[in-house]
Amino acid sequence: MSSDLTQDVEQTATKAYGTVPNLFEETNQYTGAPGAVYVAADAALMDGNLRPVDQQVVLLTMARYHDSRYDAVVHARMALDAGLSPKVIEQLLAGETVSDDRIQALVEATLTSCEERGWLDADTLRDFQERGVGRGELYEIFAFIGLKTFTSFTSHIADPDVDPPLENVEDALDHVPDEPDTIERQRLFMG
Numbered sequence: 001m002s003s004d005l006t007q008d009v010e011q012t013a014t015k016a017y018g019t020v021p022n023l024f025e026e027t028n029q030y031t032g033a034p035g036a037v038y039v040a041a042d043a044a045l046m047d048g049n050l051r052p053v054d055q056q057v058v059l060l061t062m063a064r065y066h067d068s069r070y071d072a073v074v075h076a077r078m079a080l081d082a083g084l085s086p087k088v089i090e091q092l093l094a095g096e097t098v099s100d101d102r103i104q105a106l107v108e109a110t111l112t113s114c115e116e117r118g119w120l121d122a123d124t125l126r127d128f129q130e131r132g133v134g135r136g137e138l139y140e141i142f143a144f145i146g147l148k149t150f151t152s153f154t155s156h157i158a159d160p161d162v163d164p165p166l167e168n169v170e171d172a173l174d175h176v177p178d179e180p181d182t183i184e185r186q187r188l189f190m191g
Contacts, residue, residue: 006031007034012036023160026158027158041146045144049137058144060072061107061111062114066153105133107133109138118142142148
């Protein structure tokens with residue numbers, strides 16, 4: 001599909017990311033709207049409360065949560081570039097507890113927000129606030145949850161190849177999420 005919107009997504013992605021990611025190549029065949037929403041939201045979130053390393057913690061947590069190989073590889077590379085250690089990246093992708101309380105608070109805020117569908121009680125909100133994850137950070141986490149739900153679900157049906165510059169990242173990771181043995185998940189969006 002060629003349209004002004006898909007061309008805009010391609011130009012914006014190339015400017016922001018240096019290339020048009022394979023995921024956008026897939027969606028642009030059918031519609032430019034999701035890619036346009038993604039690049040606009042991504043640009044806005046870069047100026048938010050969460051630091052680049054915090055953002056990558058949230059995004060790696062979502063990649064694991066949704067068993068998204070594509071997102072795991074993309075965000076492992078971005079996490080390394082943001083200064084997250086390979087050990088912590090592997091811990092996040094393996095679902096292990098991280099010793100850094102700030103990072104662990106971001107992981108817990110992301111997972112709790114998904115599992116509870118945003119219904120966070122006063123005690124939970126207070127705990128996150130005391131650990132440096134206030135409402136501003138939570139609202140940004142919610143936005144990242146939306147973005148990563150889109151990319152994960154899209155990669156599940158499209159199964160895009162990992163972009164060539166990232167293939168070495170995938171090879172270096174011990175814990176790359178992939179299709180689960182069963183689609184039933186512990187409490188995934190079930191109430």
